[in-house]
Amino acid sequence: MMRSVYIVFFFLMGLYHGMGQDGEQRSKSTARESNAKKESPISRVMLSHQQYLDSANFYKRTDLEKSIDFIARSIAPLGSQGNKQELSASLSTLGEIYMFHKQYDLAIANFKDALSARETSKTKLLLGKAYILNGEYENAESTLTPLLEVKNMVPYQRVELYEALGDSYKGLSNFKKAQEFYREGLQIAEKNQVSPKVIDLNSKMADAYAGQDRTIEAEGFYRNSLNLSKKVAPERSIQESEKVADFYNQKSRYDDEIQLRKKSLNELQQLPQQKATAASSSIMPGSDTITSQRINYKIANAYIAQDKLDEAIPYLERSIVEADEDDDLVVQKDATRKLSEVYKYKGDFTRALESYQDYVAVVDSLYIKKEQEISRAARFNREIANTQNRISSLEQERELSQSKYSLAVTEQQLYEETSKRQKWIIYSLAFGILLMALTAFLYYRSNRQQKLANNLLALKSLRTQMNPHFIFNALNSVNNYIAKSDERSANRFLSEFSVLMRSVLENSEEDFIPLSKELELLELYVKLEHSRFMDKFDYEIEVDKKVDVEAFQIPPMLLQPYIENAIWHGLRYKEDKGFLKIAVQQLGNDLLEITIVDNGIGRKKSAELKTNNQKKQKSKGMGNIKKRIHILNDMYKNKVDVSITDLNEDQTGTKVSLKLKKD
Incomplete structure (x- = not known):
């Protein structure tokens, strides 16, 4: 308390003594600085800022460290005159990068900082999506609901809003409310011919009905999403086929599941390597990646569920071979263990033992690989933390610079508006502050001594x-x-x-x-x-x-x-x-x-x-x-x-x- 009182006092005294001729000179100097700043090439800084953001977006899928470094470089030149819009854009892009790499806590933190700098519908929508991916459905709902009142949203963004709200309510197990939002989004997507979202929303409507055990409605929407996906890229069709096959598996419709997965397997094998890799990306967080070995493994499981062990064995063997070629130890482990169990049920204990020994060897390899992944993840997290700290430091420096600039402008205004009448006000205020400080000190000392005596x-x-x-x-x-x-x-x-x-x-x-x-x-x-x-x-x-x-x-x-x-x-x-x-x-x-x-x-x-x-x-x-x-x-x-x-x-x-x- 005493320290803050003294700071205010000396600031006021300095303000007074800076008046007159010195104040006039300082006023002229500050004005020249202000004019110089107005003449600085701001447009060139803005261009550089956007280039850094473009570079960050370019590398966000392939090189996390490099993309974050470009974000840091986009914030660094903002300085004291960096406007809130540019800062918000940098932080929002950083949140998208973290969200893409499943660092949801960091994504949420940066989206919040971006909104503090400047509120936009896009950033709020991204924050809601990050909450959903992090399992914070109530926070997502409270963040997204106010956006329903925004009037100037483009159709695609409006579709994303309804889809995200549907995801929030589905996460809260309120399937009826989720269906309402999915349906609203689907109508807008169909009206504006947003084809990818039409497929997604049909699929999510099916998920919501499946969550209510309304099989007929769910199957109808799955059929729609499957038919629509065939009209776009083949890899999108494969993704949707696998999702429907999973639905058949949950309903114990193994023949339909096997037929659909075999079709997906043929389509996947006909794709070029680059498109096959794209098809392996999961549609929803938490779902399995789509690979040939995983599809073979799921077909084998469907046969086993029907006690058709002989039909399951070739698919398990192909799954093991393909997983070994792709170094997919998880599928290789599961398929090898399942093959051992199949041979055991058939009474072929020799092959069952051989398969089990292979399974143990794969488990050992997987254990070593997991240890390496944990080590890499720890190093990766440290690198992220260091870069995030660097960005936070840059933001703090920018805020400090902005504060200094704002203080200089305020000081200039004070000099222009000050007159001799302020002299007695300053002295009166200084005397009052000193008196208050002395009273507070004496009261504090007296109270402390009394407490000690008691x-x-x-x-x-x-x-x-x-x-x-x-x-x-x-x-x-x-x-x-x-x-x-x-x-x-x-x-x-x-x-x-x-x-x-x-x-x-x-x-x-x-x-x-x-x-x-x-x-x-x-x-x-x-x-x-x-x-x-x-x-x-x-x-x-x-x-x-x-x-x-x-x-x-x-x-x-x-x-x-x-x-x-x-x-x-x-x-x-x-x-x-x-x-x-x-x-x-x-x-x-x-x-x-x-x-x-x-x-x-x-x-x-x-x-x-x-x-x-x-x-x-x-x-x-x-x-x-x-x-x-x-x-x-x-x-x-x-x-x-x-x-x-x-x-x-x-x-x-x-x-x-x-x-x-x-x-």
């Missing part, structure tokens, strides 16, 4: 309460010996108790004492309690040799109530002899952990054994400890942390863990 008083009060509480419990132990007429034990106990009390009183005024002193007090206290309940428990105090007990400070009598609870409420009621362990170990250079573990009856059983009178009274010792820890952590920034858990799953035993920071 905390110290509360700590002292709690320590004062701890001492009588501890003395009262200890005198009960002496009273027990006296009641048993055990004078020697009572004398010995009182002698050791006096040593303990002297140390307790010496430390009672301190917020923190060395850990070594606290451990000595605890050892003496446990020894006293053990002498009383010798038949109830044994104990051990273990301090890790690595721990420098002199280097750590701990609030006095902080651990004693936890040990007292462990003995009096856990171990004392245990039928057989229990054990108490106090351990000190170092977790880090500045962090220490002290654990108090007992194998007593546990907190739940102890609570059940309390009398009605005990239940009405709250434990002052534990209450005081909690208050002390709260106050100490408030004063010393979370120096102490205590957690209490059951030791065993049956809720017997208790473990108290206290973590203590050095500073």
